Amino acid sequence: MTEHVGEAIVLRTWPFQEADLVVSLFTREQGRVKGVARHALKSRRRFGGALEPMTHVRASYVERPRQELVRLDGLEILSSPMARPVDYARTAALQMVAEVLEEALPEGAVDDAVFRLTLAVLDELQVGRVWMPITYFALWMNRLMGWMPELGRCSVCGLDLRGGTVWTSAVNDGVTCEDDGGAGSEALSAESVATAGRIFRGTVKGLAEEEWPRARAAQLRRFAIEVLERHLEVRLRSARALG
Numbered sequence: 001m002t003e004h005v006g007e008a009i010v011l012r013t014w015p016f017q018e019a020d021l022v023v024s025l026f027t028r029e030q031g032r033v034k035g036v037a038r039h040a041l042k043s044r045r046r047f048g049g050a051l052e053p054m055t056h057v058r059a060s061y062v063e064r065p066r067q068e069l070v071r072l073d074g075l076e077i078l079s080s081p082m083a084r085p086v087d088y089a090r091t092a093a094l095q096m097v098a099e100v101l102e103e104a105l106p107e108g109a110v111d112d113a114v115f116r117l118t119l120a121v122l123d124e125l126q127v128g129r130v131w132m133p134i135t136y137f138a139l140w141m142n143r144l145m146g147w148m149p150e151l152g153r154c155s156v157c158g159l160d161l162r163g164g165t166v167w168t169s170a171v172n173d174g175v176t177c178e179d180d181g182g183a184g185s186e187a188l189s190a191e192s193v194a195t196a197g198r199i200f201r202g203t204v205k206g207l208a209e210e211e212w213p214r215a216r217a218a219q220l221r222r223f224a225i226e227v228l229e230r231h232l233e234v235r236l237r238s239a240r241a242l243g
Contacts, residue, residue, distance in 0.1 A: 001062055001063070001064050001065075002062070002063045002064075003060070003061075003062050003063075004027075004029070004030065004059070004060070004061050004062070004063060004070075005058065005059070005060045006027055006028055006029045006030075006058065006059060007027070007028040007029075007056070007057070007058060007059075007078070007115075008025040008026060008027040008028065008056075008057050008058075008059040008075075009025065009026045009054060009055070009056055009057070009101075009115075009118060009119075009122075010023060010024075010025060010050070010051060010052065010053055010054065010055045010057060010075075011024040011025065011026055011032070011053060011054075011098045011101055011102050012024050012053055012098060012102065013037070013040075013051050013053070015041065016036060018041075018042075019038075019039045019040065019041040019042035020036050020037060020038050020039065020040060020041070021036070021037045021040040021041060021051065022034055022035070022036060022037075022069065023035050023036075023037050023051060023072060024102060025059060026101055026105065026115065026118070027059065028110075028112065028115050029110065030108060030110060031105060031106070031107065031108050031109040031110045031111065032101070032102075032105045032106070032107050032108065032109065033061075033070055033107065033108070034068065034069050034070070034107070035061050035069055035070035035071060035072040036069050036070070036071055036072060037051065037072045037075075038071070038072075046074075047072075047074075047075055048077075049077065049080060049082055050075035050076070050077050050080075051075070052080060052081065052082055053081075053094065053095070053098050054081050054094045054097060054098055054122060054125075055075075055077060055079070055080045055081065055082075056077075056078045056079040056080070056119065056122060057075040057076055057077055057078055058075070058076040058078060059072065059074070059075050059076075060072070060073045060074040060075075060076075061073060079122070079123075079126060080126075081094050081122070081125065081126055083126060084126060084127070084128060089130045089214075089242065090125055090128065090130055092238055092241040092242040092243075093125055093130050093133065093134045093238075093242060094122075094125060095238035095241065096134060096137075096236060096238035096239050096241075096242055097118065097121060097122070097125075097134070097137055098238075099236055099237065099238045099239075100137075100138075100141055100228060100232070100236065101114070101118065103232045103234055103236075104141065104145060104228075104232060111144070113144050114141070114144055117137065117140050117141070117144065118137075120203070120204045120205065121133045121134070121136060121137045121204055123204075123205070124204055124205065124208045129208050129212070130214075131212045131213065131214050131216065131217070131221070132204065132207055132208040132210070132212040132217075133204055133208060134221065134242065135199070135212075135217050135220060135221045135224065136199055136204045136207065136208075137204075138221060138224035138225055138228060139196060139199050139200070139220070139224045140199070140200075141228060142224060142227050142228060142231075143200065145231065147227055147228070147230075147231045148227065149173055149174045149175055149227070150174070150175070151166055151175055151188075151193050151196060151197075152193075153175075154166075154175070154176045154177040154180055155173070155174025155175060155176055156174075156176050156177075156180035157176075157177060157179075157180055159177045161175065161177060163190060164190050164193075165178075165187050165188065165189055165190050165193075166187075166188050166193060167180075167181035167185040167186065167187055167188070168185060168186055168187075168188050168223055168226070169181070169182065169184055169185045169186075170184070170226050170230065171184070171230070173230075175188065188219060188220070188223055189219060192217065192219045192220040192223070195217050195220055196220055225239045
């Protein structure tokens with residue numbers, strides 16, 4: 001039996017047996033783990049609001065040999081998305097972060113870069129910003145997972161596309177010039193490509209200080225989500241809710 005105490009992010013919960021909940025956690029030291037919160041449905045005092053998805057916690061849990069689920073002994077809230085009023089767009093964005101992490105990260109795979117990205121994005125979502133943080137998250141998840149295509153060169157003919165419009169397809173990796181785009185390809189504007197470059201060079205906190213209405217970088221956000229979905233081989237329900 002091994003006891004663990006460390007930072008974690010609650011991804012989702014679901015009922016288990018009578019009054020228990022299974023909790024999916026993205027931990028800093030052990031990656032994604034699943035645990036049982038005993039009597040969580042019967043008594044709210046033990047875990048309280050710490051079981052809300054996307055809550056940053058200090059988790060205490062016990063890992064036992066030959067058992068898939070750890071035993072959750074306690075969750076101390078470090079930051080919570082419920083600390084401020086939650087509107088529809090922010091709820092959908094939080095759900096999208098949780099859904100992508102759940103789908104992208106194998107159980108037990110430690111990834112500190114993804115953990116730090118998630119915390120930085122949650123900080124901005126929790127103060128009410130939505131469109132910059134979720135765009136940043138989608139692009140950086142693609143890069144950290146190794147899925148982000150090179151945006152400055154045609155993947156077919158090798159033409160230098162830096163500073164111009166590129167063409168993308170929902171079913172193919174890489175970007176192309178217009179001539180090699182093929183049926184079903186869509187243009188990704190030079191402005192969107194430039195914004196992607198700024199995102200990869202900047203911090204989410206610094207970029208979020210600018211005005212980012214929903215329409216800003218909408219094309220780039222859609223592109224990043226399509227890349228995620230292609231590699232995850234799922235349609236992200238939360239992304240459809242986000243719009």
